[in-house]
Amino acid sequence: MKNTVFEYAPAPESRAIVDIAPSYGLFIDGEFADASDGKVFKTVSPSSEEVLSEVAQASTEDVDRAVRAARRAFEAWSALPGSERAKYLFRIARIIQERSRELAVLESLDNGKPIRESRDADLPLVAAHFFYYAGWADKLPYAGFGSNPRPLGVAGQVIPWNFPLLMLAWKIAPALAAGNTVVLKPAETTPLSALFFADICRQAGLPKGVVNIITGDGSTGAALVGHEGIDKVAFTGSTEVGKAIARTVAGTDKKVTLELGGKAANIVFDDAPIDQAVEGIVNGIFFNQGHVCCAGSRLLVQESVADEVLESLKRRMSTLRVGDPLDKNTDIGAINSAEQLARIRELADAGEAEGAERWAPSCELPDSGFWFRPTVFTGVTQAHRIAREEVFGPVLSVLTFRTPAEAVEKANNTPYGLSAGIWTEKGSRILWMADQLRAGIVWANTFNKFDPASPFGGYKESGYGREGGRHGLEAYLASNPKASEK
Structure with missing residues (x-):
């Protein structure tokens, strides 16, 4: 059929x-x-x-x-x-x-x-x-x-x-x-x-x-x-x-x-519900074109499920609609200014130049205005600029880890400390990770959820x-x- x-x-x-x-x-x-x-x-x-x-x-x-x-x-x-x-x-x-x-x-x-x-x-x-x-x-x-x-x-x-x-x-x-x-x-x-x-x-x-x-x-x-x-x-x-x-x-x-700024780690363990996690990843980095200080701009995924998560993520990214902000079907709107678009392009180009693999879904962009396709980088190391600097745009850097301790070490290896996300079915792991992460806000099996009754803020350069x-x-x-x- x-x-x-x-x-x-x-x-x-x-x-x-x-x-x-x-x-x-x-x-x-x-x-x-x-x-x-x-x-x-x-x-x-x-x-x-x-x-x-x-x-x-x-x-x-x-x-x-x-x-x-x-x-x-x-x-x-x-x-x-x-x-x-x-x-x-x-x-x-x-x-x-x-x-x-x-x-x-x-x-x-x-x-x-x-x-x-x-x-x-x-x-x-x-x-x-x-x-x-x-x-x-x-x-x-x-x-x-x-x-x-x-x-x-x-x-x-x-x-x-x-x-x-x-x-x-x-x-x-x-x-x-x-x-x-x-x-x-x-x-x-x-x-x-x-x-x-x-x-x-x-x-x-x-x-x-x-x-x-x-x-x-x-x-x-x-x-x-x-x-x-x-x-x-x-x-x-x-x-x-x-x-x-x-x-x-x-x-x-x-x-x-x-x-201030952030470089949040969105951490996906091998027991996480993959479809739910992918939705959280997409919401974490592509909400508001990535113009979010607490955006989940670093995806840390456990090695054993990395291929499955990436395949599902790319499939989901291919359905995102980029275009007119006033269209109710639009998922990703325009970059806020020419200056910010230039900053995003500079860091994305640096990611490629430093050896990371760049991927973006095929989509037609409007002729006027400031636009950038949702983009994911794989093969990223902690030395890459896209893993260290705040892009403030729809750009996701993917790193892998094997153990919870390694995930914590990589997540905390940043001058920022605003937010983080944890995806796992184990409540004990969520509590242990939240205690170890140097982040002001830690979401569990969700991302970018806000409530006026809940405090928001960070550590270090955040x-x-x-x-x-x-x-x-x-x-x-x-x-x-x-x-x-x-």
């Missing part, structure tokens, strides 16, 4: 759902305003290279205006009972849910990720984080950080382009619940969802100055981090920039959390501090020793 290949008909989400203005200003003290020097930059859609809008480039003067606005708002906001702050957070969460379809389309346009990821993963988690921290706002004395924990003041927050709205929620929700005010800088390539969130803050009736959004490039972020009026710095991004931030705040009283859960409040609170003594 002849095999029949079924093709998916296009299933595009309507772009008309979201209304993008030709230009956007800075959101300072509850109002949108132009940059002081009038400078702007363009944000483009990675899938088409179409200019979506012009956005204000914040100057040092604009950063100062935003910080001063947040400082003025802090006294009244921090004095509100926790139950009153919770009402604003609940309201924001509900508005996000009401506008989730609009925000999902916006995120896919500006970021390049598939609509079914922004719709089914990002937006539900964004709302969930605001709901979760709204519940904590009136329970801070019982969070375990002293009987009378106090907010720090003004939080300066810098977020990346891979999960723009979700990273915003991770930072703003606990900061507001704890009574802090915020100045947030979104990534230069994905500013739009943060600016739409500014409108949500106004829609929710949030007092002016409690949340301020300033857009710009790295110089804007550096000015924010270095501003003397900032009490807390929260950063998610590259290890290189994280180190620069640590140097900037050294010797100051600023509290800092850094969530940064320090935790976001999410009760632990995520700690970075935004200062205990009052005198109150504790009473």
